[in-house]
Amino acid sequence: MSYKCPFCQRYFSTRSAYNQHKNFCTPPNNDSSDSEELEEFEHKTNNHDIEMVREDLCEDLSDNKSTDSEINNQSFQSMMSISEVGEIDQNIEEINHDENENIFENILEDSDSELNEEESKPEINVNYPSEAYGDLMELVTKHKLNNATGNAIIKFFNKHANLDKSPLPRSIEQGRKYMDNMKLPNLNYNKTSIMNYNNNEYFLYHQSLINCIKNILSISDISQNFALTFEKVEHNGEIEFSEQNTGIWCENAEKSLPPGARLLSLILYSDATNVDTLGKSQLHPIYLSIGNIKNWRRNKKDAKQLLAYLPILKSNNITERKSETFKIAVRECFHKSLELLLDPLLKLNKNGIDLFLNNEMIWFYPRVSAIISDWPEAATYCITYKSPMSKHPCHFCLVTRDNLADLNLQIDDITPRTHVNMQQYFNQNLKIPFALKIYLIFFGICRKFT
Known part of the structure; x- marks a missing residue:
């Protein structure tokens, strides 16, 4: 165990050493009023100023050896500055529990x-x-x-x-x-009712997708790391796919646009997340970024925008959670939320949108180029079975389960899933053999974006 000083963040192995150090570490007081303020701070941390920490034996020995030198060498020049007050207050915040807020x-x-x-x-x-x-x-x-x-x-x-x-x-x-x-x-979130399940109304908390795009484009240095056109990159005679604007998808999508228009590549990130240590509270955030931005710049925090929190349906017991009715309701809620979030893109599908980039008006056609998620959520996006034991477990292609790990599989043997062939299998009543779970909104959205 060790004792932590709230002023200089040092650790001491014994209480007596800590008490001696505290007399040196406490900032000097020039008047009685300053002394009262320091006593007020110390009173707030009095019940928690000693932090018990389990450490390795080697760290305890190191603290014992360094205690005397730390006390003797302690400087008297540490005046109480506002920054030091901030550090003390931050320690108080780490110790005390926040007020119960939403x-x-x-x-x-x-x-x-x-x-x-x-x-x-x-x-x-x-x-x-x-x-x-x-x-x-x-x-x-x-x-x-x-x-x-x-x-x-x-x-x-x-x-x-x-x-x-x-x-x-x-x-x-x-x-x-x-x-x-x-x-x-940046703080205006709309609250929209998505569905009612078991007499509970579920809401989608979301921002405008167009506003999220504008917020990203308004960042000062984004234009310096923003690709407006397809670029073919070769290295040693081979094509190199290093950025989104070097991919085949970008080349094909760009050819489908009217002359003078630019492709705006959109990336969605989503994953349900626990927000407490017990795992009893969850949120389902979905983020937006722009694929035209270079990878290294897009990986920074400000190049992403929180688009929405998707509603999470609750079940009364494990039996209900495993029921087909509940699973259908979850898929319906998920895709209704996506339909609402992506509706602005559907409206821009015909004429595009004019957006400012580096004080220049550019004619963009926004397209969803990538969705980043884990395997179960990818299956929810694509309306496929999540079980790895299904005949066609991959949400991206129609390779059978037995051939999924075949390293010698040829490209001609891989048939991608598209809304065209999935609709065909659905019409032929082949949903189960092809691990397909139908939901009509999904096909409507996919048809508009391909």
Whole structure:
């Protein structure tokens, strides 16, 4: 076991060494008022300032040997700065439990802040009463500070700023309420009813797909890493497929567009995710990115947008979950959600859309080029059986189960699944032999996008 100092993050193997170190590590106080503030911080962490950590024996020995030198060499130059206060408060946040808030609303706010924190500063300060007000709320949200910590920062600022009128909110609670009432493009999620199952109504929380595209295209350096046309790349006489705009699909899709139009390749990511350690709460996010962006740039957080949270149907027991009625309802809910999300693309299928890229208006035709998911979800997208024991288990092709692992299989022996041959097998009542689960919306969407 070891003891953690809340000021400098050092660990000590004995309580006595920790107490001696704490006398040196505590920042010096110049006046009684500053002492009161430090005592207030220490009082908040008093019950939790000692963190019991299980460590390896070698780490304990290392701490024992270094304790004396750490105490003797401790510098008295560590003044209490605002950044140090932030570090202390962050430790408090890690120890204390957050207030019980709606888990879905928290994730919506956190996901937008994470997507924008790395590359560009969110342009939200203009909607705040002052720039300092916005900076404070951005700091509290980004570092997930609790209300007590935020209020301590406000008190510290107001005391030393010597301003007639403080630009900050009276409390963090007031600031959070102000944020809840703000109308920000990146935080406007619509709530749409998808279906009713077992007297429970299920909703889709989603953004506008077009707004998500515009948000990505508005990033300052995206145009520098954005491919507008197909590019044939060869290396040592062989074709190299390194980016989406070097693929055969891009070449064929580009040929189908009117003269002067550009292809806008869209990528969807989706996967159901646990949002608590016990696995009892789940969300099903679906993200959007643009395939025209170079791979290395597209892998950064700000090059993706949270498009929606898909509804997750609940069953009363395991028997209901395994029933065919429940499985059909799950597929229906999933594809109704997709139909709503992709509806803007269907409307643009004829005339395309004009979008700004690097202050230039470009005529785009958006097309879904790739969907990234795990195997069960891919089967849900393609309306195929999820079991690996079915005759044709692959959601992408019609290779039989016995030949799926054949390394010598020729390309001519692989028949891809398309909405054309799947519709044909359905009409011939061959759904089971070809591991096909029918849902009519699926065929309508596929027919429009191919």
